[in-house]
Amino acid sequence: MTTHPLALSVADAYLGLVDAAVPGFVEALYLVGSAAMGDFRPPLSDVDFVVVSPGRPGAGDTAALAKVHAGLALDREIPALDGIYLTWDDLQAGPLAIPDGPCVKQGRFLSSGCHNRHPLTWSVLGASAVTVRGPLCAGTGLWRGPAYLERWALGRIDERRSSLLETDPGSDEEQPATEVIERTVLGMCRLHYIFSTRVVPSKSDAGLYGLITFQREWHRIIDEALRIRREPKVASLYTTPAERRRDALAFARHVADDAYALGFGRCG
Template identity: 40%
Template sequence: MVVPPGADEAIEAYFAAVDAEAPGLVEGIYLVGSVALDDFHPGASDIDFVAVTGDVLSDADVAALERAHVALTPYLRRQFFDGLYVTWRDLGDDPARSRPGACVEQNRLRRRVAGTGDPVAWHTLASRGVTVRGPRREEVRIWTDRTVLAAWTHRNLDEYWRVWLRRSSRLRSRPGLATLAPTGPVWGVLGVSRLHYTLATGRITSKRGAGEYARQAFDVRWQRIVDECLRIRTGAPGRSRYRSPLHRRRDALDFVAMAIEDAHRIDDFAGPDVDE
């Protein structure tokens, strides 16, 4: 897969910066997230990566990477270049056993403590990752385990999404007001649908793929809010399916609450560990 327009300039700028600050340190770069899942929207989607080094990062390495990411900022257009720094050894093992490294969140690099890798990133890389430096992903030993992925997904539903729902349900709060904007319902409805899809299939999908899945997986009463979120996510022409942001917000929060409960009722999924 070729890196799509809107991501290629940022990737080139990253290589220039990181190779100037730390020559030879980054041996592999793989794109995951929306780029890998064919749901990238220039200027709106983040660029998610997994960077691989030969050994655990030293303090000097982390400082050099921090300077590189600061230098990259002017090339990012209202988007984040976020990801993980791991070793080849880390990729071949459960991320819960990964060694210390670094991560980038909202363009800010920080230390990552041992055992805090993301199994979704490992699974996405193994099945759909886009190689931009280093050996092809098919040639790299990458850990996958659908039982561990399912357990992580259930925890994420409770530790992140239930908290998000509780906070967003208070209208007179920053999270509550955010759900009145078009992106708020999209984040909740399609985000929880992605996790439901993973528990049902053992695979990883994009936000758009999650919406398409949700149209088929849930009762027809939810189709309106799902279609509205797909319209916003894809930038499709046409008017909103809701006259009132308050009504859209209510449907979105109701959907998230329903989908969390329904996801926890799914039996262990069947099928291969990664997408074929």
């Protein structure tokens, strides 16, 4: 699978800066997310990454890393970096053992946080990570936990289900941007796919799964989300943003209820 050249160029720019600022700190750099799955779509996609270092950054290293990421974030022509910093022990221990640590969210470096420290990241590392620097993940003793991935997906679905129940689909509040529609619809398809199969798909593949899995009445909003992701310059399938918002919320609720019922059936 070919990695998008823009994602690779951002990774190279990052390595050039970080190697100068904190020599020897980045021993491995892996691309995950859409860049690793052949579904990188500028400007929607961030460059998702995992860095592995010999140890946790000290105060001086933390300041230097924050400066590196702040500098990259100033360049509006490139996608934002989004990811986590781990040690080799962290990589093997898995997300349940290291719930917090250095991370980058939408281009901003945080010295500690839970962002992306979940089974999905480890699953993508094991299945499709692009190695920019360091050994292949298969030889690192990488933690694997498909059962935890399933539980994580159901937990995320349940969280979204609870929030969606509090959202009025007929509200006159400001309509969400197109990327919010794309994330909501394809994100729910993706979580349902993960819960059903214990496999992490790309967002585009998740949308195709949604077209196969869910009734025809939902195909219009799924096709709209896929259009936003893959052909943003093509005209919308909806006449008004309000109608699109109502369908997106209704679909997300349906997917959540379906997955919740499937989970209840497994427990039963």
